[in-house]
Amino acid sequence: MSSRTARRAGGGAQLVAAIVLVASVVGAQSQTIEEKASSCGACHGEAGIPQDKTKPMIWGQQEGYLYLQLRDFKRGTRKNDEMSPIAAALEREDMLALAAYFAQKPWPSLEQARAPAEVAKRALVAIGSVGCTGCHLGEFQGDGSVPRLAGQSREYLAKTIADFRTRERGNNPGMSDLMNATSEDDLAAIVEYLAGR
Ligand code: HEC
Ligand code: HEC
Numbered sequence: 001m002s003s004r005t006a007r008r009a010g011g012g013a014q015l016v017a018a019i020v021l022v023a024s025v026v027g028a029q030s031q032t033i034e035e036k037a038s039s040c041g042a043c044h045g046e047a048g049i050p051q052d053k054t055k056p057m058i059w060g061q062q063e064g065y066l067y068l069q070l071r072d073f074k075r076g077t078r079k080n081d082e083m084s085p086i087a088a089a090l091e092r093e094d095m096l097a098l099a100a101y102f103a104q105k106p107w108p109s110l111e112q113a114r115a116p117a118e119v120a121k122r123a124l125v126a127i128g129s130v131g132c133t134g135c136h137l138g139e140f141q142g143d144g145s146v147p148r149l150a151g152q153s154r155e156y157l158a159k160t161i162a163d164f165r166t167r168e169r170g171n172n173p174g175m176s177d178l179m180n181a182t183s184e185d186d187l188a189a190i191v192e193y194l195a196g197r
Helices: 003-026 033-038 063-075 083-088 092-103 117-130 154-166 173-180 184-195
Strands: none
Touching (some): 033 092, 063 092, 154 173
């Protein structure tokens, strides 16, 4: 085999590996929803707690919101190197079924510390002036297409708020506007407050 052929063969093997990965994530039509969902655990946690805290918890999240995020990753209005290729390979029916599957799971507790009193006070003033609870509801449990924020991973909340601000996360320009209208110090306090709820 010439070195050129060998290189091509190597590339082929990589391609096959990539296809096998996508296939194992998305699965054959014959796979049950449990089988399809089990591949999500590699990043979102086998028991709903992601090992990498910059990744969101999806167990117990609002069903409508989960579906819309999968749709947006597939459409490309929300982009992420890890998540986009997975969503790209999902059909609408899979997205709806996966959203329903994860929404009915219990929301796990990360046991993040409550925000200290003065941080919570600052957060509540900012939350009150922006009116976050008008959409995310009183206990930040969310509803329908509005996500639950209470108890979400601190690192993920900070990352996604920063992504809204830079519009790296471009799937909801209204949220980006709100995040840019709020100071970074207030947002840092809000993240501490939400994580500890
Ligand atoms: C290789 C790792 C990986 C795998 C496997 C994976 N995800 Fe993700 N997922 C991510 C990352 C990273 C993010 C956050 C992206 C960002 O920061 O914008 C994410 C975000 C999401 C979100 C948005 C949550 C929110 O709060 O906004 C949903 C919904 C989601 N994933 C569902 C799934 C489903 C369903 C599967 C299985 C079919 C899956 N993911 C498999 C890495 C992964
Ligand atoms: C007008 C309604 C509204 C208001 C007010 C609002 N939000 Fe949101 N928020 C939403 C919606 C809808 C989404 C889902 C966006 C999407 O589809 O990606 C969202 C998403 C988010 C997310 C991403 C959650 C995740 O899992 O990725 C965070 C964090 C967030 N909001 C924080 C806040 C904070 C903090 C405030 C107040 C400073 C606030 N929001 C005010 C409607 C609102």
